[in-house]
Amino acid sequence: NRKTGQHILFYFDSASDLSYALSVSVKQSSLQVVQGDSVTLACSFLTSGSLTRLNVIWTLVPLSHPQNPKQVIAYDHGQVIEDPSLIGRVGFTGLPTRADIRLNDTRVSDAGTYCCMVNNPPDTPDPAIGELQLSILAPPSLPVCQWDGDIAVGGNVLLSCSVSEGSPPPEIHWAKMDPEEVSLPVNMEGGFGSTHISNVSSQTSGLYRCSASNELGTENCYVNLSVYTTPDAPSGVLQAVLLTLTMTLVLLVLLVLIMWLHHTGQDGRWREGGKEEEEEEEGYNEIRYTPSLMKLTFV
Ligand SMILES: *[C@@H]1O[C@H](CO)[C@@H](O)[C@H](O)[C@H]1NC(C)=O
Numbered sequence: 001n002r003k004t005g006q007h008i009l010f011y012f013d014s015a016s017d018l019s020y021a022l023s024v025s026v027k028q029s030s031l032q033v034v035q036g037d038s039v040t041l042a043c044s045f046l047t048s049g050s051l052t053r054l055n056v057i058w059t060l061v062p063l064s065h066p067q068n069p070k071q072v073i074a075y076d077h078g079q080v081i082e083d084p085s086l087i088g089r090v091g092f093t094g095l096p097t098r099a100d101i102r103l104n105d106t107r108v109s110d111a112g113t114y115c116c117m118v119n120n121p122p123d124t125p126d127p128a129i130g131e132l133q134l135s136i137l138a139p140p141s142l143p144v145c146q147w148d149g150d151i152a153v154g155g156n157v158l159l160s161c162s163v164s165e166g167s168p169p170p171e172i173h174w175a176k177m178d179p180e181e182v183s184l185p186v187n188m189e190g191g192f193g194s195t196h197i198s199n200v201s202s203q204t205s206g207l208y209r210c211s212a213s214n215e216l217g218t219e220n221c222y223v224n225l226s227v228y229t230t231p232d233a234p235s236g237v238l239q240a241v242l243l244t245l246t247m248t249l250v251l252l253v254l255l256v257l258i259m260w261l262h263h264t265g266q267d268g269r270w271r272e273g274g275k276e277e278e279e280e281e282e283g284y285n286e287i288r289y290t291p292s293l294m295k296l297t298f299v
């Protein structure tokens with residue numbers, strides 16, 4: 001019935017137990033910061049009494065693990081208690097008149113919903129909770145490109161691309177780069193950005209690019225596909241046969257040539273030697289001329 005406007009009653013009531021309503025306000029209900037930078041989460045409160053029993057608690061529902069809310073930092077009876085995972089990175093900046101905190105060296109895991117709760121007995125909370133969203137921006141990390149499948153003509157190939165970091169989550173694009181840039185449809189199932197190429201042909205060969213991009217940047221990785229053309233069996237055999245035939249022919253010709261040269265060479269030797277060897281090799285002369293002598297005698 002305080003809120004219905006019974007001012008006199010309210011006045012007496014407040015005066016009698018010396019309690020006022022304590023209200024909390026946050027300057028911005030959503031904040032963005034680039035990973036690694038510092039950020040101040042502002043939270044102010046209005047109270048009437050002394051600040052000897054002031055109590056401030058900041059909590060976080062992390063975006064990455066909403067089921068694991070945590071107490072970021074607390075101020076109670078003049079003592080500051082930080083979450084063990086945040087020691088050295090978080091601190092109050094305006095106590096005891098403000099409940100602001102500063103977060104240094106921000107990480108993607110710091111993103112989420114922050115609440116600041118202020119209590120200053122005997123003031124009554126009205127409401128004494130301020131809420132704000134913190135987003136952490138991070139550029140994409142270098143994506144990893146992979147291919148799988150059969151790169152023989154007629155086969156199917158799957159190109160996949162994965163990126164481990166980046167906030168907001170990077171978008172994945174696949175494109176064939178040559179002869180001109182052509183975008184390919186991307187399937188985001190299973191956390192990979194994959195694109196499927198069926199019935200590959202020689203035109204499928206070439207350079208493929210995966211881009212991972214968000215507000216803070218773009219990173220690329222590449223796959224160079226070379227589709228095999230399996231040689232046609234008949235022409236291959238024919239070639240081999242032709243080659244063998246040619247080589248055989250050449251060998252035969254050589255053999256014939258050698259034999260012919262050898263033969264004519266011996267003939268020449270016999271004929272030439274006829275005169276020279278008459279004087280030097282008398283033994284041969286006798287044998288050589290014997291048949292002709294014999295022939296002569298027969299004729
Ligand atoms: C955050 O960084 C500022 C400036 O470098 C420093 O003054 C402050 O002490 C740091 N806060 C914490 C909690 O380490």
Ligand SMILES: *[C@@H]1O[C@H](CO)[C@@H](O)[C@H](O)[C@H]1NC(C)=O
Binds near residue numbers: 154199201
């Ligand atoms: C594969 O591609 C070839 C030529 O590009 C075509 O003749 C054939 O029909 C295709 N096969 C299938 C299963 O699509």
Ligand SMILES: *[C@@H]1O[C@H](CO)[C@@H](O)[C@H](O)[C@H]1NC(C)=O
Binds near residue numbers: 206207224225226
């Ligand atoms: C892709 O591979 C082919 C054949 O292996 C090669 O000739 C070409 O230079 C490569 N392209 C790039 C961009 O690496």
